Amino acid sequence: MKAQTPMHEIDRDDIQGLLRSGYGHHTEACFLLLRIKDREAARAWLAAAPVTSAAMVERPVGTDASIQPEPLPETVLQLALSSAGLRALGIADDVIEGFAEEFVSGMDGDANRARRLGDVGASAPERWQWGAGQRVPHVLVLLYALPGHLDPWRRTIEQQCMAGFDTLACLQTADSLDREPFGFRDGISQPKIDWERQRPARDDAQLAYSNLSCLGEFVLGYPNEYGGYTDRPLLDAQRDTQATLPRAEDAPDQADLGRNGSYLVLRQLQQDVRGFWTFLDGAAGGDTDQRERFAAAMVGRTLQGVPLVAATKASDAAASSADLNAFTYQSDPQGLRCPLGAHIRRANPRNADLPAGTRGIISRLIRTLGFDEEALQQDLVASTRFHRLLRRGRKYGAATLAESLAGPPGAPVGLHFICLGANLARQFEFVQDAWLTGTKFDGLTAESDPQLGTRIPAPDGTPTDGYSIPQPDGSDRRITGLPRFVTVLGGGYFFLPGIRALRYLAAAH
Amino acid sequence: MTPQSHFTVVAPLAAGREGGLRELLDTMNSAPGMADPGNAMLPFGAFERLHFARLVLLGDPTLADVEAYGFRPPQAPLYLAFMGDCDGPARRMLADLSQRAEAGLRQIFAHCEGFDAHGDLLTWMLAHDTPVAANYVNWVGRSVLQIRQESALQRVLSAKVVRRPLASGAEAQAARRGLITFVEAEKQAGRLALAPPERTPSGWRIAKFANLVIVPLAGLIALPVLIVLLPWLVYLLRTRETSDPEICPRPQAEALQALQDLEDRDVSNQYTAIGSLKPGRFRRWLLSLLLVLVDYACRHVFTRGRLARVQTIHFARWVFLDDKRRVMFASNYDGGHQAYMDDFINKVGWGLNLLFSNGLGWPRTRWLILGGARIEQSFKRYQRRHQIPTQVWYKAYPGLALVDLKRNQRIREGLERERMSDAQALAWLRLL
Numbered sequence: 001m002k003a004q005t006p007m008h009e010i011d012r013d014d015i016q017g018l019l020r021s022g023y024g025h026h027t028e029a030c031f032l033l034l035r036i037k038d039r040e041a042a043r044a045w046l047a048a049a050p051v052t053s054a055a056m057v058e059r060p061v062g063t064d065a066s067i068q069p070e071p072l073p074e075t076v077l078q079l080a081l082s083s084a085g086l087r088a089l090g091i092a093d094d095v096i097e098g099f100a101e102e103f104v105s106g107m108d109g110d111a112n113r114a115r116r117l118g119d120v121g122a123s124a125p126e127r128w129q130w131g132a133g134q135r136v137p138h139v140l141v142l143l144y145a146l147p148g149h150l151d152p153w154r155r156t157i158e159q160q161c162m163a164g165f166d167t168l169a170c171l172q173t174a175d176s177l178d179r180e181p182f183g184f185r186d187g188i189s190q191p192k193i194d195w196e197r198q199r200p201a202r203d204d205a206q207l208a209y210s211n212l213s214c215l216g217e218f219v220l221g222y223p224n225e226y227g228g229y230t231d232r233p234l235l236d237a238q239r240d241t242q243a244t245l246p247r248a249e250d251a252p253d254q255a256d257l258g259r260n261g262s263y264l265v266l267r268q269l270q271q272d273v274r275g276f277w278t279f280l281d282g283a284a285g286g287d288t289d290q291r292e293r294f295a296a297a298m299v300g301r302t303l304q305g306v307p308l309v310a311a312t313k314a315s316d317a318a319a320s321s322a323d324l325n326a327f328t329y330q331s332d333p334q335g336l337r338c339p340l341g342a343h344i345r346r347a348n349p350r351n352a353d354l355p356a357g358t359r360g361i362i363s364r365l366i367r368t369l370g371f372d373e374e375a376l377q378q379d380l381v382a383s384t385r386f387h388r389l390l391r392r393g394r395k396y397g398a399a400t401l402a403e404s405l406a407g408p409p410g411a412p413v414g415l416h417f418i419c420l421g422a423n424l425a426r427q428f429e430f431v432q433d434a435w436l437t438g439t440k441f442d443g444l445t446a447e448s449d450p451q452l453g454t455r456i457p458a459p460d461g462t463p464t465d466g467y468s469i470p471q472p473d474g475s476d477r478r479i480t481g482l483p484r485f486v487t488v489l490g491g492g493y494f495f496l497p498g499i500r501a502l503r504y505l506a507a508a509h
Numbered sequence: 510m511t512p513q514s515h516f517t518v519v520a521p522l523a524a525g526r527e528g529g530l531r532e533l534l535d536t537m538n539s540a541p542g543m544a545d546p547g548n549a550m551l552p553f554g555a556f557e558r559l560h561f562a563r564l565v566l567l568g569d570p571t572l573a574d575v576e577a578y579g580f581r582p583p584q585a586p587l588y589l590a591f592m593g594d595c596d597g598p599a600r601r602m603l604a605d606l607s608q609r610a611e612a613g614l615r616q617i618f619a620h621c622e623g624f625d626a627h628g629d630l631l632t633w634m635l636a637h638d639t640p641v642a643a644n645y646v647n648w649v650g651r652s653v654l655q656i657r658q659e660s661a662l663q664r665v666l667s668a669k670v671v672r673r674p675l676a677s678g679a680e681a682q683a684a685r686r687g688l689i690t691f692v693e694a695e696k697q698a699g700r701l702a703l704a705p706p707e708r709t710p711s712g713w714r715i716a717k718f719a720n721l722v723i724v725p726l727a728g729l730i731a732l733p734v735l736i737v738l739l740p741w742l743v744y745l746l747r748t749r750e751t752s753d754p755e756i757c758p759r760p761q762a763e764a765l766q767a768l769q770d771l772e773d774r775d776v777s778n779q780y781t782a783i784g785s786l787k788p789g790r791f792r793r794w795l796l797s798l799l800l801v802l803v804d805y806a807c808r809h810v811f812t813r814g815r816l817a818r819v820q821t822i823h824f825a826r827w828v829f830l831d832d833k834r835r836v837m838f839a840s841n842y843d844g845g846h847q848a849y850m851d852d853f854i855n856k857v858g859w860g861l862n863l864l865f866s867n868g869l870g871w872p873r874t875r876w877l878i879l880g881g882a883r884i885e886q887s888f889k890r891y892q893r894r895h896q897i898p899t900q901v902w903y904k905a906y907p908g909l910a911l912v913d914l915k916r917n918q919r920i921r922e923g924l925e926r927e928r929m930s931d932a933q934a935l936a937w938l939r940l941l
């Protein structure tokens with residue numbers, strides 16, 4: 001399917017605000033995991049649920065100070081459904097099967113998926129607190145509020161949901177957003193989405209890394225980085241006689257159930273904060289500076305968020321996110337400044353479609369055919385632009401590092417990891433599998449992500465619990481025997497529908 | 510240097526024997542699809558020259574696709590394929606197999622049509638060894654023995670090397686010399702072995718040289734004709750490209766699950782796919798010609814760790830079946846399926862189109878190399894729908910990926926180098 005112009009205006013009233021904003025001002029949040037107990041009551045609530053649209057959270061951009069920005073809504077509700085939820089609502093099977101396979105089978109659905117995502121051992125779905133078997137949420141309700149407003153908001157919504165739903169769990173979050181539980185500044189790097197659709201919808205090679213992603217990478221119904229449309233349910237017009245749904249850009253006589261929606265991945269990642277720092281303390285022989293340097297080497301940023309690869313340029317700890325993001329790894333191919341296996345280097349290698357080389361058609365041809373030996377060494381990692389994640393997670397448990405270190409051992413602290421994307425297989429699953437869990441990322445061996453790794457030896461016995469820090473003047477420094485710092489306690493794949501699609505689903509029989 | 514070769518024993522199953530064979534094949538595995546190297550039927554691990562092997566039933570779920578052209582689906586037999594990649598001549602490997610695993614192989618092939626329980630096993634296998642249209646070997650000359658010995662070397666050295674900053678080039682040289690002495694001692698003590706490369710067989714060299722010359726010569730002779738015919742050929746290609754039907758529905762959920770059950774149990778995976786050619790002589794000739802060229806490139810150009818930009822394929826082959834009406838593709842690759850497909854699209858989409866666009870239903874191409882595989886979603890559905898489960902799969906070096914093999918090779922080369930500059934010595938230490 002190729003993109004077809006004309007360009008359509010994007011309907012911000014139809015898009016849930018979460019695609020536009022992480023709700024940074026709404027420091028309070030909690031996530032309700034619901035199961036449908038009464039289908040009709042559930043439908044009635046979904047048909048009218050007060051979902052916040054992108055238009056409602058948009059602040060006018062520009063410098064005209066005379067325009068008073070609309071006040072932010074005090075409270076926000078976002079809503080997503082699992083495939084089990086769609087079934088429980090009575091949505092027809094052939095409609096559900098129009099969604100991505102991963103969504104249809106679910107995060108807990110299959111042993112192969114568990115192997116790929118590293119959901120094995122202590123993180124195996126059989127052990128999850130929620131998200132497997134009878135504990136798969138049908139509906140995920142994300143509530144956000146400005147300080148002091150969450151409790152009444154939550155009570156209101158729970159009241160409204162009582163008739164139709166059972167509450168499986170309510171995931172609490174901590175109010176402070178800027179530091180994740182291990183103590184690192186978080187939420188610095190995000191892809192920039194091409195909302196204006198300035199990038200032509202064409203399949204063109206990109207020879208330089210760019211942080212700009214095509215709209216269709218994150219929002220269904222629009223062209224993606226290949227210039228094509230990601231699969232989603234397209235319905236015959238007679239299944240939508242009221243024209244509740246938008247029409248598909250690439251198939252104008254069909255109703256597009258996906259348009260303006262996205263997939264949402266939620267994973268509850270418990271972090272062993274004390275274990276993390278105790279281990280690093282041991283590895284550093286009690287030297288606190290060294291301990292912090294090790295920690296930074298594992299993430300790829302200092303605790304303050306300064307990227308190791310560009311530490312000299314962005315050394316100001318108060319630098320803005322933009323400053324802290326203006327880098328690639330091209331100047332550090334051996335990982336001497338930022339180790340190849342660092343979390344942010346694995347999660348976003350910031351490379352282009354072709355390894356770097358001189359300009360010109362001949363050089364490009366040589367690299368395309370694989371004749372440039374040097375380029376090949378830099379060509380072990382897949383092209384980044386097809387594997388970006390829009391992160392929307394919130395931490396839970398103690399608000400500060402000091403608190404979680406002082407708290408009782410084993411007190412629950414961690415991350416409710418959330419990411420959005422239009423293609424679960426190519427984005428979240430790929431990054432989690434090939435880049436984070438993979439033990440051969442960029443030619444490394446015997447190690448996976450230093451924070452997230454399961455440390456379970458490979459089937460042939462090769463350990464995976466090491467971490468290599470390349471050195472300019474000798475063999476890699478190697479930390480071994482890393483324990484497991486992060487355990488998965490639950491997870492699920494959800495569809496974050498456009499608001500018209502949500503109303504359609506609530507009414508469909 | 511020990512050249513690699515391959516065998517592809519293909520035989521139709523006898524009527525009513527499929528279920529029994531499937532059960533039998535499952536007994537060879539320690540996990541779904543993963544051969545137990547010591548299984549009693551065919552103890553793959555006992556054959557030191559065998560890199561990869563697989564047993565697969567070539568059931569083709571897409572036979573009915575020719576209906577798109579108004580043809581009735583052909584009757585195609587269900588084949589059993591026994592494939593392997595080995596060091597040295599395939600004939601020797603098959604002889605070895607038929608000698609040391611005779612009972613098991615007979616038991617397997619007894620499910621095939623016309624298998625003579627009293628006839629000579631080797632003769633039968635050779636008679637069914639199907640020619641391969643194109644074959645790819647990641648690193649021509651790297652033997653199983655070498656891979657295993659170099660991996661042992663890497664493990665020992667990486668545990669031994671002192672991990673501290675070196676003040677000078679001289680220190681790097683000294684560190685390297687120390688490791689060389691250490692390896693010598695380990696070799697003396699019989700704890701490490703590094704067999705010198707075997708002599709390259711002269712027959713292989715001559716055959717390779719002959720191929721190197723003959724293919725371009727034949728091309729040169731055909732060139733004038735091709736040039737004259739070119740406009741017509743282009744016309745034939747373009748009319749077909751603009752009208753050939755795309756057949757890329759979503760694979761059945763159960764079929765997909767059956768494939769995934771077998772995957773990601775090692776750092777490498779297997780891939781077997783099957784499909785029909787588009788009907789007509791044009792595609793048949795075009796694909797035959799292109800496969801000759803691909804085989805030529807694999808033999809003479811892509812022999813050192815890469816197939817164009819793809820560096821994650823150990824071995825791959827294209828095999829014609831049923832008088833060139835169908836093709837089978839089989840490969841062994843590193844990483845997960847999703848990563849493999851993304852590599853295909855992003856790194857060699859053009860090459861994939863060149864060959865597979867002659868297959869029935871392939872996503873629409875333009876000028877033979879554009880479009881096609883780059884139509885991501887159609888391509889991904891297409892290749893999964895044509896993929897078939899590999900019942901038994903063996904890899905001689907579990908846990909090792911091509912990045913390991915290449916690095917270990919460089920470690921060994923560096924160890925055996927007479928002399929190194931300071932910078933080279935440091936670079937070598939950094940490999941450990």
Ligand code: HEM
Pocket residue numbers: 180181182184185186187188189190269270271299301343344345347348389391414415417428431432436451452486
């Ligand atoms: C408890 C688990 C995790 C912790 C503590 C953690 C921590 C961090 C930190 C400190 C950063 C740097 C801040 C920034 O660049 O914005 C970061 C970035 C990132 N993380 Fe994680 N993370 C976790 C899990 C994950 C998971 C499961 C994924 C994906 C599957 C992921 C994907 C990313 C990505 C894509 C980035 C941005 C990298 C970049 O663009 O440079 N993280 N993470």
